[in-house]
Amino acid sequence: MAATEITLEVARYRPGVDSEPVLQSYQVPLREHWAILDGLTYVKDHLDGTLSFRWSCRMGICGSCGMTVNGEPQLSCATFLTDYAPGPIRVEPLHNFPVVRDLVVDIDDFMTKLPKVKPWVIREVQSPIEEGEYLQTPEEMDECQQFSMCINCMLCYSACPVYSLEPDFLGPAAIALAQRYNLDSRDEGADERRDVLSSPEGIWACTFVGECSAVCPKGVDPAGAIQRYKLTAATQSIKELLMPRSLIPRSKG
Amino acid sequence: MADYHDVVVVGGGGAGLRAAIAVAETNPALRVAVISKVYPMRSHTVSAEGGAAAVAAPDDTLDEHAYDTVSGSDWLCDQDAVEAFVAEAPRELLRLEHWGCPWSRQPDGKIAVRAFGGMKKKRTWFAADRTGFHLLHTLFQTALSYSDIVRYDEWYVTKILVDDGRAYGVVAIELATGRIETITANAVILCTGGCGRVFPFTTNANIKTGDGMALAYRAGAPLKDMEFVQYHPTGLPFTGILITEAARAEGGWLINKEGYRYLQDYDLGTPTPEPVLRNMELGPRDRLSQAFVHEVEKGRTIQTPYGPVVLLDLRHLGAKLIDAKLPFVRELCSKYQNIDPVTELVPVRPVVHYMMGGVHTDIRGATPLDGLYAAGEVACVSINGANRLGSNSLPECLVFGNRAGRAAAVFAARYHREVPASIIAQGRDEERRLAAELGRRVEGHQRIADIRTEMQAAMENGAGIYRDGDSLTKAAHELAELRLRFQHAGIDDHSTNFNTELIAWLELGFMLDVAECIIDSAALREESRGAHQRTDFPARDDDRFLAHSLVRRQPDGTSRVGYLPVTITRWPPGERIYGR
Numbered sequence: 001m002a003a004t005e006i007t008l009e010v011a012r013y014r015p016g017v018d019s020e021p022v023l024q025s026y027q028v029p030l031r032e033h034w035a036i037l038d039g040l041t042y043v044k045d046h047l048d049g050t051l052s053f054r055w056s057c058r059m060g061i062c063g064s065c066g067m068t069v070n071g072e073p074q075l076s077c078a079t080f081l082t083d084y085a086p087g088p089i090r091v092e093p094l095h096n097f098p099v100v101r102d103l104v105v106d107i108d109d110f111m112t113k114l115p116k117v118k119p120w121v122i123r124e125v126q127s128p129i130e131e132g133e134y135l136q137t138p139e140e141m142d143e144c145q146q147f148s149m150c151i152n153c154m155l156c157y158s159a160c161p162v163y164s165l166e167p168d169f170l171g172p173a174a175i176a177l178a179q180r181y182n183l184d185s186r187d188e189g190a191d192e193r194r195d196v197l198s199s200p201e202g203i204w205a206c207t208f209v210g211e212c213s214a215v216c217p218k219g220v221d222p223a224g225a226i227q228r229y230k231l232t233a234a235t236q237s238i239k240e241l242l243m244p245r246s247l248i249p250r251s252k253g
Numbered sequence: 254m255a256d257y258h259d260v261v262v263v264g265g266g267g268a269g270l271r272a273a274i275a276v277a278e279t280n281p282a283l284r285v286a287v288i289s290k291v292y293p294m295r296s297h298t299v300s301a302e303g304g305a306a307a308v309a310a311p312d313d314t315l316d317e318h319a320y321d322t323v324s325g326s327d328w329l330c331d332q333d334a335v336e337a338f339v340a341e342a343p344r345e346l347l348r349l350e351h352w353g354c355p356w357s358r359q360p361d362g363k364i365a366v367r368a369f370g371g372m373k374k375k376r377t378w379f380a381a382d383r384t385g386f387h388l389l390h391t392l393f394q395t396a397l398s399y400s401d402i403v404r405y406d407e408w409y410v411t412k413i414l415v416d417d418g419r420a421y422g423v424v425a426i427e428l429a430t431g432r433i434e435t436i437t438a439n440a441v442i443l444c445t446g447g448c449g450r451v452f453p454f455t456t457n458a459n460i461k462t463g464d465g466m467a468l469a470y471r472a473g474a475p476l477k478d479m480e481f482v483q484y485h486p487t488g489l490p491f492t493g494i495l496i497t498e499a500a501r502a503e504g505g506w507l508i509n510k511e512g513y514r515y516l517q518d519y520d521l522g523t524p525t526p527e528p529v530l531r532n533m534e535l536g537p538r539d540r541l542s543q544a545f546v547h548e549v550e551k552g553r554t555i556q557t558p559y560g561p562v563v564l565l566d567l568r569h570l571g572a573k574l575i576d577a578k579l580p581f582v583r584e585l586c587s588k589y590q591n592i593d594p595v596t597e598l599v600p601v602r603p604v605v606h607y608m609m610g611g612v613h614t615d616i617r618g619a620t621p622l623d624g625l626y627a628a629g630e631v632a633c634v635s636i637n638g639a640n641r642l643g644s645n646s647l648p649e650c651l652v653f654g655n656r657a658g659r660a661a662a663v664f665a666a667r668y669h670r671e672v673p674a675s676i677i678a679q680g681r682d683e684e685r686r687l688a689a690e691l692g693r694r695v696e697g698h699q700r701i702a703d704i705r706t707e708m709q710a711a712m713e714n715g716a717g718i719y720r721d722g723d724s725l726t727k728a729a730h731e732l733a734e735l736r737l738r739f740q741h742a743g744i745d746d747h748s749t750n751f752n753t754e755l756i757a758w759l760e761l762g763f764m765l766d767v768a769e770c771i772i773d774s775a776a777l778r779e780e781s782r783g784a785h786q787r788t789d790f791p792a793r794d795d796d797r798f799l800a801h802s803l804v805r806r807q808p809d810g811t812s813r814v815g816y817l818p819v820t821i822t823r824w825p826p827g828e829r830i831y832g833r
């Protein structure tokens with residue numbers, strides 16, 4: 001007979017109260033279509049109201065529910081119990097972040113870094129709305145489309161070996177979002193983003209491990225974004241050796 | 254300790270972020286803050302799929318958008334609000350375009366538009382089928398460029414502070430630390446979204462618990478048209494995940510277990526291979542969800558462990574179109590249903606989706622309480638009346654977010670920073686209440702999840718797609734009993750940091766208020782209109798009920814329902830005609 005339950009081993013931790021995280025086991029129903037998240041809400045609703053974790057959309061788009069499942073960063077609402085049967089399944093907070101409580105991590109670091117790459121449209125002249133849309137062909141849109149798919153779920157930071165050693169590193173998602181605007185045909189802000197991206201904490205910190213792209217649930221390919229910007233930056237600095245910055249044509253990312 | 258801002262926006266979804274930017278643009282000297290129980294880019298706007306309506310095509314007119322909205326609403330909307338809405342929507346969507354929103358384009362680079370349910374012209378702008386995601390991230394990232402907008406991310410608002418008919422701010426808890434703060438302001442804008450979680454089966458995220466509606470209600474502001482709850486005809490069974498109407502706009506068919514396009518039996522037109530506007534699968538949501546119930550009664554649906562379903566057929570659209578226009582639908586079907594819509598039929602059933610009702614506002618976004626504004630799904634202006642048309646909600650968030658922001662900015666600038674002593678005292682009382690609740694230990698208490706599940710069942714049974722006097726009375730009794738049990742509900746978690754059990758308890762309290770308002774408003778509306786279908790009063794009754802219901806909280810905690818006439822400017826009440 002097929003098992004009807006599966007064990008979740010969930011990391012419990014209250015910093016300042018508990019000396020270290022401990023794994024607590026819970027038996028939850030093993031049902032088709034149940035995500036890890038359904039297992040956790042079952043625990044919260046029926047077994048233990050004190051377990052803390054974040055979730056909202058339960059459809060893989062709000063980016064709230066990143067966790068480490070059997071050692072891998074995952075969206076817990078898009079990862080299913082049956083894929084891990086017969087279990088047990090170990091559920092821990094995302095790595096590389098301070099733990100606030102149980103499965104909840106502190107992502108303030110990312111939230112502070114994000115505005116530094118100016119992830120908004122920058123233009124010398126804003127055309128009035130009355131003049132209608134900035135034209136953009138589907139091909140032009142394709143240039144930045146992939147990097148615009150980031151849901152800020154932080155799985156890439158959790159997987160990134162550089163971020164774990166150098167917390168100042170801007171990190172995969174922030175750089176991908178900078179590139180999302182650099183490569184948008186409506187944007188003229190690449191030069192304003194350049195100093196941050198080309199700084200030691202920017203693209204050059206990345207040793208191209210590629211883990212970020214491997215774990216990204218939305219196919220953003222931050223490693224590709226970083227790689228591409230390295231080429232742009234290298235070309236740009238060679239040009240600068242040859243002529244003053246003010247004469248160099250405006251760059252796209 | 255009290256923090257002070259000129260304007261406090263509660264909610265960081267589409268409406269809240271738009272409102273905050275509007276305040277910052279209207280008067281850069283004002284200090285504006287956004288308080289949100291989740292990081293703003295996690296707000297539920299992120300899940301919207303299909304698109305946002307605004308007249309763009311050369312063959313379209315504002316009048317036609319207005320007429321579709323008015324007839325879609327079964328004449329319960331306010332036509333002055335609709336006229337303002339359709340006039341300002343194109344501008345708002347263009348503004349989003351200038352801010353970087355990746356709207357899908359035509360080959361020549363212009364904005365592309367698609368068909369949508371109940372709309373006579375193609376006018377729905379879209380960003381593939383992740384419109385809400387792109388719209389929200391564009392707004393959030395643009396808001397980051399306004400460095401003066403202060404954010405309280407992951408703070409939960411528990412109370413609006415009111416003195417002498419005027420709102421002066423809120424009390425909120427910081428989730429990470431449990432810190433409780435009185436945050437005062439000259440104006441408060443509620444942008445807290447809808448309340449789908451009051452029902453068991455919903456497309457709505459976990460956070461959509463109607464907090465703002467209950468906050469306003471408790472503060473003395475009336476809620477309008479609360480009996481009008483939208484069921485979307487196509488949700489995935491079990492999860493309730495939405496399959497966007499865009500799937501039908503691109504040409505998808507709804508079939509029953511006999512492979513028959515059953516909508517033709519319900520006065521929605523005749524089937525054609527290509528989609529026809531305002532016809533069959535492109536009829537309005539209320540009518541499509543009602544047709545499903547009749548199919549169940551006729552035994553023509555398919556029984557599954559998660560209830561009866563019909564089937565959405567997208568196979569004839571082909572992989573290329575699906576990948577270009579509906580990639581998220583394919584991803585969701587494959588992930589959550591193990592189905593590939595390119596080759597397989599998608600099981601779907603009606604699912605609670607949207608709240609037409611909400612906090613009563615005028616067309617500036619102002620509530621009857623001075624200094625309190627509301628916009629987005631939490632508000633009821635009303636452009637949606639008895640039934641919202643798909644893709645009108647995102648532009649509503651922008652148009653009325655902007656309007657509320659501007660109005661609040663003007664209001665806030667009129668006053669000095671003056672906070673009556675009673676407000677500070679109220680804030681302290683609320684802080685004490687929350688601290689006490691956190692520490693309260695109830696032996697053998699009722700579980701929050703049990704009460705919540707029973708409330709949801711009571712709502713589905715009592716106020717589902719079809720209701721009647723008996724079902725509503727029964728639901729009212731059940732809710733009254735649940736309210737008593739709620740007083741004996743307790744929490745096991747007494748720690749201050751990231752206490753999600755305390756939040757779930759507070760949310761349940763809010764949901765019980767909202768649920769009662771829905772039931773009480775529905776019980777008194779003895780007619781059928783739009784999404785409110787009474788089997789005991791099957792006809793629309795314009796003589797008695799061409800009016801908004803307004804439910805107010807009485808001093809003893811009970812509710813009282815009154816009525817307000819509908820504003821009619823140019824479209825006198827008529828028959829809703831689809832497919833003919």
Ligand SMILES: Cc1cc2nc3c(=O)[nH]c(=O)nc-3n(C[C@H](O)[C@H](O)[C@H](O)COP(=O)(O)OP(=O)(O)OC[C@H]3O[C@@H](n4cnc5c(N)ncnc54)[C@H](O)[C@@H]3O)c2cc1C
Nearest residue numbers: 264265266267268290298303304410446629630644646647
């Ligand atoms: C699956 C789905 C698909 C949809 N698709 C479409 C579509 O294609 N087109 C369309 O027009 N409409 C669509 N809608 C409807 C539309 O998305 C919503 O009505 C709209 O996004 C609501 O936006 P909002 O800003 O009002 O609220 P939300 O985006 O829900 O934001 C609410 C905000 O309030 C905050 N909040 C709530 N309570 C509190 C509290 N107590 N304290 C602090 N903060 C609080 C939350 O943190 C959040 O930031 C869809 C809805 C769903 C569910």
Ligand code: SF4
Nearest residue numbers: 150151153154156216
């Ligand atoms: S790049 Fe991918 S993994 Fe990283 S935050 Fe964005 S969506 Fe998540």
Ligand code: FES
Nearest residue numbers: 058062063065077
């Ligand atoms: S809950 Fe939103 S991404 Fe998982």
